Amino acid sequence: MFFDALGAERAAQITHVSADAADWIADVVTERCPDAIQCADPFHVVAWATEALDVERRRAWNDARAIARTEPKWGRGRPGKNAAPRPGRERARRLKGARYALWKNPEDLTERQSAKLAWIAKTDPRLYRAYLLKESLRHVFSVKGEEGKQALDRWISWAQRCRIPVFVELAARIKRHRVAIDAALDHGLSQGLIESTNTKIRLLTRIAFGFRSPQALIALAMLTLAGHRPTLPGRHNHPQISQ
Structure with a gap:
């Protein structure tokens, strides 16, 4: 169409x-x-790695849950001092809440999320290695050009021997699409801005629930995202408005 x-x-x-x-x-x-x-599009290629990382996180979480099922159950109320420890249950709880610490860019982590990532690095080397693979792929698209393609060569080599099946599969997938990925690195094209705009429009769509026509939503999107500055009544020549 x-x-x-x-x-x-x-x-x-x-x-x-x-x-x-x-x-x-x-x-x-x-x-x-x-x-x-x-x-x-780099946004989607890195998303592949993020999805692979979450598969690995769920594997670690399910392993912890399996251990938790073998641990003794506590009765009602607070456990006594002599209650048997349940490390599997605690580990499963912490891994379930680690998704955003693993997904977010390092510079955007909160203090609590940074602490959770440090805990993963200390207690689960395989999951942390998956996180580093995701971040290394993101780095490929930040350097771009020939340097980016060389970084991607190193990434593929690492992923192929990382002994994490989902990332071994991702390395094969990236090799299949290598020509298009190299073109993105050469020309610097990305859909990041478009994806960001689409996310904001979806939020506006929720705000616009109940509007009687799509034109109202379109006008709201244009006003919010398109840089429109309509002249306000009685302020045609106001110096601050014209800036």
Whole structure:
């Protein structure tokens, strides 16, 4: 539908396309604008690693839950001083709440999340190694260009021998899409801004629940995200408004 509305003449003028690595998108782009360079969106590639990391977190959590099921049960009320310890139950509880500490960028962590990440590094080397793999892949797209491609070579080599099955599979997936990923590193294309805008529009959609027409939501999105500064009544020449 997009390419039909765009028309063949304008589609032929497209030089670069950034998208996730879905085969159906690549097939459509190849058919409708065959001369365009296809770039794998870094936002989605790093999301693959984040998903793999969460698979590993759930594995660690389920292992802890299995241990917890073998531990003695406490009665009602606070446990006594001589109550048997239940490290598996405590570990499962802490891992369940570790998702955001593992997902977030290091510079955005709260003090509590940093402490949780340090606990994981100390108590679960395999899960922490998965976290480092995710962060190292994110670093690839921060340096870009030839340096980024060299960093990606090192990342693939590490992931292939990391002994974490889900990341071994991710390394194979990245190798399959290497041409498009290298193109993204060469040309610096990313959908990060678009994804951020879409997230904010989804929030506005919730705020707009009950609006009688889509035009009201569109106007709210334009006012909030498009840089529109409508002239307020009686303030046409106000110096602060014009700045």
